[in-house]
Amino acid sequence: MSKKKKQKEFKEKTQITPSAILMFLFFIALALIVLFPIFCITLAAFRPSKELLRYGLNIRLDFPNMSLKNFIFLFTGENNYFMWFKNSIFITFIQAALTLIVSAIVGYGFAMYDFKYKNQIFMCVILIMMIPMEIIMLPLYKQIVGMKLIDSMWGIILPFVAAPAPIFFFRQYLSGIPRELMEAGRIDGCSEYGIFGRIILPLMAPSFAAMGIFVGMNSWNGFLWPLIVLRSQEKFTLPIGLATLITPYGNNYDVLIAGSVMAILPILIVFLFFQQYFIEGMTAGGVKG
Numbered sequence: 001m002s003k004k005k006k007q008k009e010f011k012e013k014t015q016i017t018p019s020a021i022l023m024f025l026f027f028i029a030l031a032l033i034v035l036f037p038i039f040c041i042t043l044a045a046f047r048p049s050k051e052l053l054r055y056g057l058n059i060r061l062d063f064p065n066m067s068l069k070n071f072i073f074l075f076t077g078e079n080n081y082f083m084w085f086k087n088s089i090f091i092t093f094i095q096a097a098l099t100l101i102v103s104a105i106v107g108y109g110f111a112m113y114d115f116k117y118k119n120q121i122f123m124c125v126i127l128i129m130m131i132p133m134e135i136i137m138l139p140l141y142k143q144i145v146g147m148k149l150i151d152s153m154w155g156i157i158l159p160f161v162a163a164p165a166p167i168f169f170f171r172q173y174l175s176g177i178p179r180e181l182m183e184a185g186r187i188d189g190c191s192e193y194g195i196f197g198r199i200i201l202p203l204m205a206p207s208f209a210a211m212g213i214f215v216g217m218n219s220w221n222g223f224l225w226p227l228i229v230l231r232s233q234e235k236f237t238l239p240i241g242l243a244t245l246i247t248p249y250g251n252n253y254d255v256l257i258a259g260s261v262m263a264i265l266p267i268l269i270v271f272l273f274f275q276q277y278f279i280e281g282m283t284a285g286g287v288k289g
Contacts, residue, residue: 038264045070045261049254070258081259083234084241087153088220089266091237095157096216100208102162107170108196112182122171128164133224141228151231156222166211173207174200209274217267238263 040057046066074081109115110122140159149155177200185195223239230236236244242259245252 045258070254084238088238092219095219098161103166110171111174125164155229
């Protein structure tokens with residue numbers, strides 16, 4: 001290929017069109033809309049409570065009234081912030097790990113094997129996705145009481161290990177992987193467990209990253225179910241612990257906002273490190289072949 005032809009192709013690929021400019025501006029505007037509340041709440045975390053009640057959330061940079069007092073009180077006061085943080089990390093890590101393992105195995109079975117009533121059972125999984133949490137909350141609570149898991153971390157984790165959304169996601173993702181890989185593994189003398197562990201599992205890395213962020217974020221932000229299950233203050237998760245700052249005897253909105261900003265950081269850091277795998281996992285399952 002001649003040098004002129006290469007230069008021509010490069011110019012065609014890098015040529016900026018009006019539609020590309022409009023798309024770029026659209027996503028810039030969308031990013032600003034999404035980041036605006038985060039910017040406001042970050043500024044509010046450095047302001048005293050009286051300033052928040054007077055002016056609300058805004059982007060006004062009032063440096064004389066901004067300080068680190070809210071964070072200092074959050075970490076050194078009577079609050080058990082680090083204990084809440086530790087409990088949330090433990091529950092999020094264990095629940096995400098178990099959910100990914102169980103859901104990947106179930107999704108693998110739906111995608112790669114043919115068995116009786118397969119489609120009917122998978123339809124039940126889809127129907128479960130349509131049932132709101134509020135409907136199953138009472139029978140689920142009775143079941144947890146019967147299993148003596150009230151006021152226990154496992155009472156929060158176990159009911160959602162086999163979640164329908166991750167099962168559906170892994171089934172769709174694995175449907176795009178050719179079954180010839182399994183046949184090749186069987187020919188080489190690999191067992192069914194070996195096929196999953198040595199051949200299929202490495203191919204699922206992007207899907208694990210994507211679904212891990214999704215499951216972890218839901219677990220990290222979980223409020224209603226942990227509030228129902230937990231009784232002891234030393235077992236509170238971060239959302240419940242922060243909610244205790246709002247009482248009939250005083251509203252520590254400044255400390256609450258500071259704690260909320262710190263609660264956002266772990267999810268933000270995880271997403272920034274794994275965003276490439278997250279995008280790959282969310283898009284790869286939609287392409288078959």
